[in-house]
Amino acid sequence: MKxxxxxxxxxxxxxxxxxxxxxxxxxxxxxxxxxxxxxxxGSYKYAYETGNGIIAEQEGYLKNPGxxxxxxxxxxxxxxxxxxxxxxxxxxxxxxxxFQPRGDHLPTPPPIPPAIQRALEYLATLPATTExxxxxx
Numbered sequence: 001m002k003x004x005x006x007x008x009x010x011x012x013x014x015x016x017x018x019x020x021x022x023x024x025x026x027x028x029x030x031x032x033x034x035x036x037x038x039x040x041x042g043s044y045k046y047a048y049e050t051g052n053g054i055i056a057e058q059e060g061y062l063k064n065p066g067x068x069x070x071x072x073x074x075x076x077x078x079x080x081x082x083x084x085x086x087x088x089x090x091x092x093x094x095x096x097x098x099f100q101p102r103g104d105h106l107p108t109p110p111p112i113p114p115a116i117q118r119a120l121e122y123l124a125t126l127p128a129t130t131e132x133x134x135x136x137x
Contacts (some may be wrong), residue, residue: 007042028118029050029051029052030050030051030072031048031049031050031051032049032050032051033047033048033049034047034048034049035048041061041062042061042062042065043059043060043061043062044059044060044061045057045058045059045060046058046059047126050105052081053079053080053087054078054079054080054081054083055077055078055079055080056076056077056078056079057076057077057078058074058076058077059074059075060072060073060074060075061073063095063096069076069096070092071095071096072094072095073093073094073095074093074094074095075092075093075094076091076092077089077090077092078090079092086105088103088105089103090106091103
């Protein structure tokens with residue numbers, strides 16, 4: 001029985017994946033700046049910068065606390081240097097409307113055609129109705 005266990009362990013050891021240790025030889029990246037401020041009302045700010053050009057800052061707060069419209073808000077930016085040497089920066093707001101990033105490198109939707117824009121503006125002027133549309137068969 002001991003022989004079977006020994007051979008089993010030997011088989012596992014030889015079949016175990018060999019990890020690439022070259023990553024352990026990398027140089028650590030220093031933190032150049034790190035700040036954080038947490039307030040009793042739940043608002044906060046943080047910022048950091050690393051030695052390889054990564055910078056991030058964010059602040060947040062509770063909007064309309066204690067109401068039906070209460071929402072957590074966070075806004076800030078992050079930037080980094082891409083493999084192509086360019087600096088990429090993303091500014092964002094995250095609130096009751098979701099995550100809304102902005103950046104020169106991010107794709108944007110095409111413009112709304114003028115006829116559709118006019119129709120949307122017209123529809124916005126109509127009074128709200130709670131009636132259900134009748135079905136036609």
